[in-house]
Amino acid sequence: NVYAGCLNAAMRTEVSGIDEALARGETKPATDWLQMKIQRFGKLYLPTKLIEKATGSTVSEGPLLDYLDAKFGDIYGV
Numbered sequence: 001n002v003y004a005g006c007l008n009a010a011m012r013t014e015v016s017g018i019d020e021a022l023a024r025g026e027t028k029p030a031t032d033w034l035q036m037k038i039q040r041f042g043k044l045y046l047p048t049k050l051i052e053k054a055t056g057s058t059v060s061e062g063p064l065l066d067y068l069d070a071k072f073g074d075i076y077g078v
Contacts, residue, residue, distance in 0.1 A: 003051050005064025007038070010055035 011033050012018055021029045037054035044050075051059050072078070 002059060002061050002064050003047065005061070005067055006051050006055050006057070006059055007034075008067060009063035010037075010057075 011030065015029050015033050018029055018033075021027075038050065041050055041053065045053060048059050069078070
């Protein structure tokens with residue numbers, strides 16, 4: 001979804017080596033980031049505001065579309 005795309009893009013920018021860590025099965029960097037940016041504030045803000053605070057930018061479909069293009073663009077030739 002759009003929120004996940006925003007969070008994914010922000011996490012990949014802020015957590016160096018996240019792709020490599022996840023490929024090794026190490027989820028701690030990702031869960032630590034989520035705890036620091038999302039889980040501790042989950043009851044304080046409405047979803048859109050929470051995502052904006054976590055990512056530092058407004059909610060947008062752009063990061064999700066970038067992710068989908070990178071993942072499926074070559075497969076489907078789009």
